[in-house]
Amino acid sequence: MTFAYVFKRLLGTIPLLLGISLILFAIVHFAPGGPLDVYADNPSVSKEALEQIAKAYGLDQPAYIQYFLWLKAVIVGNWGYSIRTGRPVLTEILLRLRPTFELGGLALLFSLVVAIPLGILSATRRGSKLDGALTLASFAGISTPVFWLALLLQLLFSVQLGWLPSAGYQSIGDGSLFDRLAHIVMPAAVLSLATIASWSRFIRSGMADVLNQDYIRTAYAKGHGLLGVIMRHALRNAMIPAITVIAVDFGTVISGAVITETVFAWPGIGRLFMESMDGRDYPMLMGLMMMGSVGIIAANLVADLAYAALDPRIRYG
Amino acid sequence: MAELSLGAVSARPQQSYARRAVKRFFKRKLAVTGFVLLVAMALIVIVGPMLSPYAYDDQDFNVIGSPAPMSPEHWLGSDELGRDALTRLIYGGRISLCVGLAGAVLATIVGVLVGAVSGFYRGWTDAILMRLTDVMMSIPTLPMILLLSGLFRPGPVILVAIVGALIWMGTARLVRSQFLVLREREFVEAARALGAGNMRLMFRHILPNAIGPITVAATLAVGSAIMLESALSFLGFGIQPPVPTWGNLLNSASSWLSTAPWLAIPPGLCILVTVLAVNFVGDGLRDAMEPKE
Numbered sequence: 001m002t003f004a005y006v007f008k009r010l011l012g013t014i015p016l017l018l019g020i021s022l023i024l025f026a027i028v029h030f031a032p033g034g035p036l037d038v039y040a041d042n043p044s045v046s047k048e049a050l051e052q053i054a055k056a057y058g059l060d061q062p063a064y065i066q067y068f069l070w071l072k073a074v075i076v077g078n079w080g081y082s083i084r085t086g087r088p089v090l091t092e093i094l095l096r097l098r099p100t101f102e103l104g105g106l107a108l109l110f111s112l113v114v115a116i117p118l119g120i121l122s123a124t125r126r127g128s129k130l131d132g133a134l135t136l137a138s139f140a141g142i143s144t145p146v147f148w149l150a151l152l153l154q155l156l157f158s159v160q161l162g163w164l165p166s167a168g169y170q171s172i173g174d175g176s177l178f179d180r181l182a183h184i185v186m187p188a189a190v191l192s193l194a195t196i197a198s199w200s201r202f203i204r205s206g207m208a209d210v211l212n213q214d215y216i217r218t219a220y221a222k223g224h225g226l227l228g229v230i231m232r233h234a235l236r237n238a239m240i241p242a243i244t245v246i247a248v249d250f251g252t253v254i255s256g257a258v259i260t261e262t263v264f265a266w267p268g269i270g271r272l273f274m275e276s277m278d279g280r281d282y283p284m285l286m287g288l289m290m291m292g293s294v295g296i297i298a299a300n301l302v303a304d305l306a307y308a309a310l311d312p313r314i315r316y317g
Numbered sequence: 318m319a320e321l322s323l324g325a326v327s328a329r330p331q332q333s334y335a336r337r338a339v340k341r342f343f344k345r346k347l348a349v350t351g352f353v354l355l356v357a358m359a360l361i362v363i364v365g366p367m368l369s370p371y372a373y374d375d376q377d378f379n380v381i382g383s384p385a386p387m388s389p390e391h392w393l394g395s396d397e398l399g400r401d402a403l404t405r406l407i408y409g410g411r412i413s414l415c416v417g418l419a420g421a422v423l424a425t426i427v428g429v430l431v432g433a434v435s436g437f438y439r440g441w442t443d444a445i446l447m448r449l450t451d452v453m454m455s456i457p458t459l460p461m462i463l464l465l466s467g468l469f470r471p472g473p474v475i476l477v478a479i480v481g482a483l484i485w486m487g488t489a490r491l492v493r494s495q496f497l498v499l500r501e502r503e504f505v506e507a508a509r510a511l512g513a514g515n516m517r518l519m520f521r522h523i524l525p526n527a528i529g530p531i532t533v534a535a536t537l538a539v540g541s542a543i544m545l546e547s548a549l550s551f552l553g554f555g556i557q558p559p560v561p562t563w564g565n566l567l568n569s570a571s572s573w574l575s576t577a578p579w580l581a582i583p584p585g586l587c588i589l590v591t592v593l594a595v596n597f598v599g600d601g602l603r604d605a606m607e608p609k610e
Contacts, residue, residue, distance in 0.1 A: 019452035031468040139347075139600075143593035145544060147551045147564075148585025151571055159575045255459030259548060263571070273460055274552065277467050285464055292457040300455075 009304060013297050020293045021074065025067050028282055074290070080283035084276070089287040093269060099169055100257060100268030106184055107191035107253070115196045119203025120230060123238075126208060134200065141197025146256050150190045150263040157186060167265035187264040191256050195249055202245045206238035240311050247303030251296050338529070341605040348601020354594035358587075362414055365407035373408040374559045376400055384577035394579050396569060406583050409561035414591070416477055416562070417543035423481025424542070425488055425535040429524070432492025437500055437519050447493070454486045459548055466554040476555055480542050488534045495527035529606030533599055540595040547588050563588050 045053075054060050061069070073080070079089040122131045158166035165171065170180050210216065211234060219229045254270075261270035269288060276284040342348050366373070377390070381399035385391060393402040435446040465471070465479050499505065500523060508522045549555035550564025558565055563584040570580035 015448055016452055016455055019448065020455060023452065023456070027464065027468065139593060139596055140589070143540070143589055143596055145547055145551075145567075145585055145588045145592075147548060148567060148581075148588065151567065151574060151581050151585065155574055155578050155581065159578070251454075251457050254457040255548070258459055258463070259552070262552060273463070277463055277552075277554070280467065285460075285467075289456070289460055289464060292460055293455045296455045296457060 005308065006305060009301055013301060016297055017294070021071055021290070022067070024286055024289055025070055028286060029063060029066070079287045079290075082276075082284045083281045084279040084284070089283050092272070092284065093287055093291060096267060096269045096272045098268075099266055100261070100270060103184060103187055103191060103261070103266060103268060104253065104257065106188040107195070110188055110192040111195040111199060114192070115199035116203055116235075118196070118200040119238075119242075120207055120235075122200065122204040123207035123211060124226065124230075134204075138197040138201050141193050144193060146190060146194065146259045147263055149193060150187075150260060153186050153190060154263070167263070169265075169267050187260045187266050190264075191253065191260045194252060194256060195246075198249060199242060199246065202242040203238060206241045207234060209241075210234045210238045236310070240307065243303050243306050243310070247299040250299035254292050254295065338602075338605045342601050345601045345604060347597045348605070351594040351597025351601065354590060355598065358410065358591055358594070359414065362407055362410040366404070366411070369401070369404040369407065371401040371404045373405050373561055374400060375404075384573050384580055386577070386579060393583055394577065396580060397573065402580055402583070405561040405566060406563075406587065409563050409566050409584065410587060410591075412473070412556060412560065412562045413543055413546060413564070413588070416473065416480065416546045416556075417539050417591075419477040420480030420484070420542035420546065421535055421538035423477060424483075424485040424538050425531065427481060428485035428488025428534070429492050429531060431485065431489040432494075433496055433519050433524065435489070436493035436496025437515070437523070439497070443493070446489075450486045450489050453483070456483075458483050458545065462545060462549055463552065463554055466549060471555075473556060476546070476549075480545055484538055484541050484545065488531065488538065491530055491534055492527060495530060496523055499523045499526050529602075532606065533603045536595060536599040536602055540592045540599070543588065543592055543595070 051060075077090055079093075081087065082089055082092055085092065118134055122134045125131050154166045157164040164182050164186055168183055170183055207230075216229060216234060219233045224232065257268065258270040258273055260266065261268045262274045265271065269291070273285065273288050275281075276288065342352075371377075377395060377399040379399070382397065384397050385395045385399075387394045391401050391403065393406060395401055396405070431446050431450065435443045462479055462483055466476070469475065469479075471479060496519075500518075505518060505522055508518055513522065546555060546562065547564035547567075550562045551568050553565075553568055556562045556565060558569065566584040567581060570577070570584065574581055
């Protein structure tokens with residue numbers, strides 16, 4: 001992989017980011033009431049004060065000038081102030097990133113640890129009863145509403161069995177590792193279900209293609225066992241097509257995180273999004289949308305680069 | 318030789334592509350299961366409300382106050398306002414299925430138009446439309462629909478428009494790739510030579526040849542649309558109570574989870590069964606329409 005290729009791909013993300021910023025700006029700008037709507041209901045804010053605020057924020061300027069002012073501020077890291085807390089949007093978001101990364105990281109781990117063996121199992125026994133059952137299970141997995149699964153798990157493990165806390169990041173006055181694991185295990189399982197279902201399918205088909213190759217037969221002929229062939233020869237190549245899917249699923253994971261964090265009262269950015277929805281905190285919502293979009297673009301970029309790096313047959317240009 | 322092979326072809330019983338596809342579709346167990354489930358679901362939500370003795374917002378004052386369990390009067394129990402859970406479930410299914418179906422139809426229309434124009438005209442038109450598609454694909458769907466719902470407080474019609482506007486991109490990419498290939502084929506050249514205009518070439522000659530993958534994409538879009546609307550209503554946006562949808566039924570059930578778990582299970586099960594059936598049908602259509610020879 002050449003530096004030129006990486007550079008070209010990085011350049012390619014600029015129009016995407018501009019497009020997204022334009023759409024987000026247009027939505028907030030042309031929404032009923034506009035950004036000052038929150039103050040309009042407030043009797044202690046006079047009409048003169050409103051005009052003054054409008055002038056101070058440049059809201060009396062034409063739309064395209066406002067857009068450029070806003071864009072300039074976004075680029076230098078000034079994402080505005082939260083209407084609910086009055087603190088800078090970027091600071092608030094960064095504060096809430098850690099729980100989301102913990103949750104997402106564990107869900108990613110679950111997904112890989114479960115999906116890879118399931119995919120391999122399916123691929124090595126194509127057409128068997130087990131393969132059929134796993135196919136059905138993955139269909140069910142992608143068709144299960146995340147929020148419903150979350151409710152069912154809460155019902156089973158918290159209400160009926162009483163094994164796990166139904167929500168929250170940790171118990172008050174208890175920050176032990178065990179306590180935190182008990183809190184994170186259900187949301188992480190819920191968040192990983194859809195990705196397990198989809199990745200195991202792609203690993204199955206990737207593995208099935210690879211296992212038909214001549215070099216796999218050669219590896220068997222050299223005396224490797226099934227496990228050895230899969231681990232040493234097949235897995236790496238079988239994972240290459242799956243990598244693109246892992247990146248594409250990043251958007252699904254973001255949507256899933258919003259739901260999961262809300263149901264389990266997990267204090268990450270997904271829950272922050274819902275709190276901001278309830279408080280009509282538009283600067284915060286804009287910031288979070290921007291963050292999510294950048295995440296999706298970055299995931300796709302990383303996948304493309306990894307794809308090119310892992311498979312020397314792919315020519316990039 | 319040419320005559321001989323022509324004779325061989327015409328000797329075979331004439332069977333259209335569509336008929337063969339339908340035949341292949343109904344040979345698949347999962348596809349048929351999905352199809353039957355969907356038909357049953359449609360019948361239930363159409364006929365059900367006519368048979369139910371309750372309207373979706375009728376209150377039974379004998380069981381008002383907190384959710385009541387299943388009983389001969391209320392087969393699936395009733396909610397805290399004394400409303401019959403089964404009636405609300407079936408009526409909610411009407412709304413969820415309608416929004417899902419309409420959203421998918423809209424997404425397919427937009428996707429086909431964008432993809433067709435992009436793949437047919439290529440060049441700058443293609444570049445601009447595909448960048449737009451990329452941009453839309455980079456925006457997280459659920460947060461976006463939440464944001465739009467929060468800002469515009471949409472009714473069902475606008476909601477369908479929003480759902481459609483957020484899930485057309487996959488179809489557009491698919492249709493574009495089909496058009497890029499098909500526009501180079503001889504039959505398009507022939508039609509052009511006979512004087513067909515661009516519109517006619519695109520929609521009368523090329524589009525019918527891409528109908529297989531489009532049908533599959535449209536089917537799967539129904540599943541996405543139902544899921545998206547349900548998630549939105551579950552989070553308290555989208556269609557508002559007292560009008561029930563599967564999503565907002567689950568939303569209200571979640572506050573009674575420990576005391577009335579029987580309210581939380583049926584709506585989710587309905588979403589699962591419907592989306593599963595849609596995915597079975599979509600998968601069956603894919604195999605039926607693009608046979609791997």
